[in-house]
Amino acid sequence: MPSSSHRPPTQPPRRIGSGLEHPALSSPTMFTVRGKTAHLAWCRTNESPADVTFLHGFSDSAQCWEPLLANLPDIQALAIDARGHGNSALPPGPVNYPQLRDDAALVLSDQPREGGIVVVGHSMGAMTAAYLTAARPDLVRAVVLEDPPPGGGPAAEPDEPVSMPPWLADLRALDLPSRIARGRADNPDWPEDELEPWATSKAQVDPHLFDQPFLKANPLTDLLTAITCPVLLIHGDTERGSLISDDYAKRCAEAAAGEFRSVHLPDAGHSVHRDNRPQYLAELTTFLNHHR
DSSP states (O other): OOOEEEOOOSSOOEEETTEEEOOOOSSOOOOOEEEEETTEEEEESSSSOOSEEEEOOTTOOGGGGHHHHTTOTTSOEEEEOOTTSTTOOOOSSOEEHHHHHHHHHHHHHHSOOTTOEEEEEETHHHHHHHHHHHHOTTTEEEEEEESOOOOOOOOOOTTOOOOOOHHHHHHHTSOHHHHHHHHHHHOTTSOGGGHHHHHHHHHHSOGGGGGSOEEOOOOHHHHHTTOOSOEEEEEOOGGGTOSOOHHHHHHHHHHOSSOEEEEEOTTOOSOHHHHTHHHHHHHHHHHHHHHO
16 A cells, blocks of 8 residues: 655644543654555654664654654654554554564555665564564665564464553553653653653553464574674663673674674663663764764
8 A cells, every 4th residue: 555644733633542632742843744554654754765764662652763863863764653553553463573574664665765774673673673674685774773672482372362561551541641750750861852752652552452462573693694784783781671681692793694783881771772862872873874
């Protein structure tokens, strides 16, 4: 299905679950073009073809990249809402990384860039980016993997539902100001502009996502054997919740088929770009200057 796009009104209402809320934005509005390709919602920073694509983590949304993009004014960015997240619909059937990979490929194929695009992913989005890069090297010229799951865990049985995590259920029971306050209390080192899009995204997750199994990922090391373009792996401290240890990062380097660099940023957990934004931005900017 071809994509459709439009410019949002100056102060668009923000969809929260089944209703509309109109909170004052605490972060700049970077996305000026919004559209849909099939069931997938996406947004771009301007009308120009994107040179960097951003894929968010579980329970986040494309909007969660806006605070970071405010510090990257020279790039043309495209961000995609994963199925069941943000403003993307949730097609029927089990959810797995090949589906998420094909979703991203669908949007990128509809907005092609000669020579491919740089893909930046966080967590679930990072594993999606790895799947995409391994399968569709024609679409990706370089990839940034922010704390992806290592993969290789046991797959859910076809009839085994995946329950909503209690922490997400607790957040969804709160109103938006209370979710923001919870995020601030739990993550006191996060920049203030991260809190509202993070809190907003939690109420946008389709609860039917948990009516079906999420099939686990292949090992990241296996995927890297098929990736020949430049790869930047960014991770934090495992004691603070990072999924990638220094030892596993070394295994990734040994498995990688192409140019590979891993960076351990201190004082960061799973959300590296929120926990240590200055150093994350420094690493990302250097990589983008070389490869976009």
